[in-house]
Amino acid sequence: MTLIDQLRFNTQVLARQRWRTALLLLTISLGVASVVVLTSVGEGARRYIAGEFSALGQQILIVLPGKTETSGAAPPLYGTSPRDLTLEDANALARLSTIARIAPIIAGTARVSHGSVAREVVTLGTTPDFFPVRNLRIDLGQPLPSSAVDTASPTLVLGAKLKQELFGNSNPLNQWLRIGERRFRVVGVLEERGESLGLDMRDMAIIPIRSAEQLFNSAGLFRILLELKQIDQLELTKRQILNSIRLRHDGEDDVTLISQDSMLNSFDNVLSTLTASVGAIAAISLLVAGILIMNISLISVSQRQREIGLLKALGAPASRVRALFLHESLLLTGAGSLLGIAAGELAVALALQLLPNFPFYAPLWAELAAMLIAVGSGLLFSWWPANRAAGLDPVLAMRGAIGGHQ
Amino acid sequence: MNTSRPTNTPLINLSQLNKQYQIGNTPFNALDGIDLQINAGEYVAITGPSGSGKSTLLNMIGLLDRPDKGCYQLLGEATEALDEELRARRRREQIGFIFQAFHLIPRLSALENISLPLMLAGLPRAEQQQRGMQALQQVGLGPQASQRPNQLSGGQQQRVAIARAIVMQPPLLLADEPTGNLDQRSGADVIELLEGLNSQGMTLLIVTHDPALAQRSRRQLQLVDGRIVSDQQP
Numbered sequence: 001m002t003l004i005d006q007l008r009f010n011t012q013v014l015a016r017q018r019w020r021t022a023l024l025l026l027t028i029s030l031g032v033a034s035v036v037v038l039t040s041v042g043e044g045a046r047r048y049i050a051g052e053f054s055a056l057g058q059q060i061l062i063v064l065p066g067k068t069e070t071s072g073a074a075p076p077l078y079g080t081s082p083r084d085l086t087l088e089d090a091n092a093l094a095r096l097s098t099i100a101r102i103a104p105i106i107a108g109t110a111r112v113s114h115g116s117v118a119r120e121v122v123t124l125g126t127t128p129d130f131f132p133v134r135n136l137r138i139d140l141g142q143p144l145p146s147s148a149v150d151t152a153s154p155t156l157v158l159g160a161k162l163k164q165e166l167f168g169n170s171n172p173l174n175q176w177l178r179i180g181e182r183r184f185r186v187v188g189v190l191e192e193r194g195e196s197l198g199l200d201m202r203d204m205a206i207i208p209i210r211s212a213e214q215l216f217n218s219a220g221l222f223r224i225l226l227e228l229k230q231i232d233q234l235e236l237t238k239r240q241i242l243n244s245i246r247l248r249h250d251g252e253d254d255v256t257l258i259s260q261d262s263m264l265n266s267f268d269n270v271l272s273t274l275t276a277s278v279g280a281i282a283a284i285s286l287l288v289a290g291i292l293i294m295n296i297s298l299i300s301v302s303q304r305q306r307e308i309g310l311l312k313a314l315g316a317p318a319s320r321v322r323a324l325f326l327h328e329s330l331l332l333t334g335a336g337s338l339l340g341i342a343a344g345e346l347a348v349a350l351a352l353q354l355l356p357n358f359p360f361y362a363p364l365w366a367e368l369a370a371m372l373i374a375v376g377s378g379l380l381f382s383w384w385p386a387n388r389a390a391g392l393d394p395v396l397a398m399r400g401a402i403g404g405h406q
Numbered sequence: 407m408n409t410s411r412p413t414n415t416p417l418i419n420l421s422q423l424n425k426q427y428q429i430g431n432t433p434f435n436a437l438d439g440i441d442l443q444i445n446a447g448e449y450v451a452i453t454g455p456s457g458s459g460k461s462t463l464l465n466m467i468g469l470l471d472r473p474d475k476g477c478y479q480l481l482g483e484a485t486e487a488l489d490e491e492l493r494a495r496r497r498r499e500q501i502g503f504i505f506q507a508f509h510l511i512p513r514l515s516a517l518e519n520i521s522l523p524l525m526l527a528g529l530p531r532a533e534q535q536q537r538g539m540q541a542l543q544q545v546g547l548g549p550q551a552s553q554r555p556n557q558l559s560g561g562q563q564q565r566v567a568i569a570r571a572i573v574m575q576p577p578l579l580l581a582d583e584p585t586g587n588l589d590q591r592s593g594a595d596v597i598e599l600l601e602g603l604n605s606q607g608m609t610l611l612i613v614t615h616d617p618a619l620a621q622r623s624r625r626q627l628q629l630v631d632g633r634i635v636s637d638q639q640p
Contacts (some may be wrong), residue, residue, distance in 0.1 A: 001526050001527075001528050001530055001533075002525075002530075004531065005525045005528075005531070009525070012513055012514065013513070015513075016513040188591070262523070306509065306512055310509045310511070311522070311526070312494065313470060313497065313503050313509075314497070314503070314522055314523045314526060314570070315494050315495060315496075315497040315523060315526050315527070316494060316498075316526045317490055317491045317494035317495070318491075318494075384469075388551055395471060398505070398509060
């Protein structure tokens with residue numbers, strides 16, 4: 001029997017049992033579609049995070065005070081060291097030839113008040129370079145003045161949400177407000193932008209770094225953001241930074257360097273695992289579909305026993321009968337998977353329309369794996385019914401003498 | 407396929423064939439020491455009361471059943487040694503079956519039903535069509551090629567089944583009560599068709615309980631309790 005004959009024979013069988021075929025196709029395609037949709041959510045989350053990191057800029061390097069082992073775990077947010085990382089360290093690093101911009105940061109929480117309104121917010125002390133390094137845009141007014149690199153001045157840039165809470169719709173520029181005991185003049189307001197690396201830039205006050213030293217009464221930096229001139233100088237720059245810190249810190253390079261790559265990799269691993277696990281959960285529904293195929297095939301073997309007996313009498317060996325039944329299930333699961341992939345892609349396209357900011361994306365590996373599992377479980381679970389059909393006694397089968405529940 | 411066969415070898419040679427079935431706790435001898443030779447081109451009717459073993463004998467000859475004891479040579483080949491694959495192949499190539507209940511597949515057209523054995527043999531599609539059509543014309547149903555079995559009369563359905571049996575041009579035709587489900591006239595048509603095929607050289611074995619039909623054959627075997635009690639040859 002040629003493959004084309006088998007295909008024709010089985011499509012006729014499937015077309016004849018329209019409802020059974022439709023039901024099985026629906027079950028299989030639902031299973032495949034759910035794998036596609038769920039993995040597209042996981043993969044979307046991964047891409048979303050990756051997008052956030054690339055907004056940070058590829059040439060960014062972060063220096064944290066304290067030496068921390070980073071192997072395997074998520075990047076450390078706070079190092080611990082007996083020796084502070086200071087603005088003087090940052091200024092020394094700024095002299096390295098491969099560094100384009102440098103933004104040391106002092107961070108703390110402070111009470112920001114204007115008139116009768118007060119809010120407890122994260123306050124960052126930094127330099128004007130901070131804005132281009134973090135891709136922050138000014139909506140209103142100016143960023144910090146260039147003098148803020150190394151001198152204290154009572155100037156302040158507000159996050160969009162904080163501005164709204166303190167000033168409502170009125171113009172905040174050149175208004176004075178208090179942070180703790182000190183007075184600052186608003187010089188600019190950040191453009192509205194979502195969360196970035198866990199920091200809500202909308203709810204934040206940014207002041208010159210020297211002012212922050214005074215405000216928090218500490219010279220210890222929270223971290224230093226560096227932007228390299230060229231991406232391929234990453235390793236070289238890392239070595240230079242460590243050398244420079246070692247010279248300044250009595251022979252110890254007690255800082256931790258994090259590149260965007262290493263952070264991204266950590267998130268990437270976590271999210272890929274997440275995607276694979278939700279995909280695997282959805283794939284269980286394909287096993288259920290396989291069991292349904294088995295039951296329906298068993299019924300089909302009983303219903304078609306006269307035909308099976310006839311085929312054997314006409315000279316179809318057991319292997320041919322088995323192949324016919326396996327082939328039928330292959331046809332069903334194959335068509336069902338293709339339908340499921342199409343339905344899943346459609347759902348993903350719809351989701352993209354509804355939530356354009358979230359990059360839903362069904363990865364090819366998930367589609368292939370779903371198809372493979374669908375076809376595999378179809379074959380696995382129709383093996384038994386196919387063997388039963390192959391083992392039928394032709395004479396008894398033709399008489400319809402074989403019971404339905406044997 | 408059978409041209410090299412020595413002319414003195416019978417087409418069918420059964421010796422001491424036994425088949426026992428268990429019915430409840432008591433064993434039942436369906437076939438009890440059958441010795442039988444049938445030569446190529448013969449026209450044999452097998453008669454006997456129900457339960458006498460005629461259908462079992464036909465299934466045995468048709469390689470659908472295996473004997474417990476004894477020897478069956480088909481075209482000089484001992485069939486006991488054949489595995490299931492080869493037995494299926496012999497059925498396909500050397501034996502045409504005609505059943506009382508026609509056994510056509512309802513979803514397939516007349517031509518597709520006839521082409522089944524050709525399809526199982528793996529012949530190319532064009533040849534299946536052409537040989538199927540030829541067989542259909544041979545039984546006088548050329549115009550009905552694309553009709554489904556339920557659009558055909560009983561007599562027409564049995565003629566489609568006969569076309570299916572001869573489409574591989576087997577040397578042996580086995581018919582189990584071929585007229586049992588037919589009225590007198592279509593039954594007579596079917597028998598004439600089968601006798602025509604016999605006169606063209608096909609060996610014809612008919613199992614029947616109709617004495618009038620048995621009378622038409624040239625050799626009549628009568629079975630009682632699994633034994634041949636009479637073998638009338640001209």
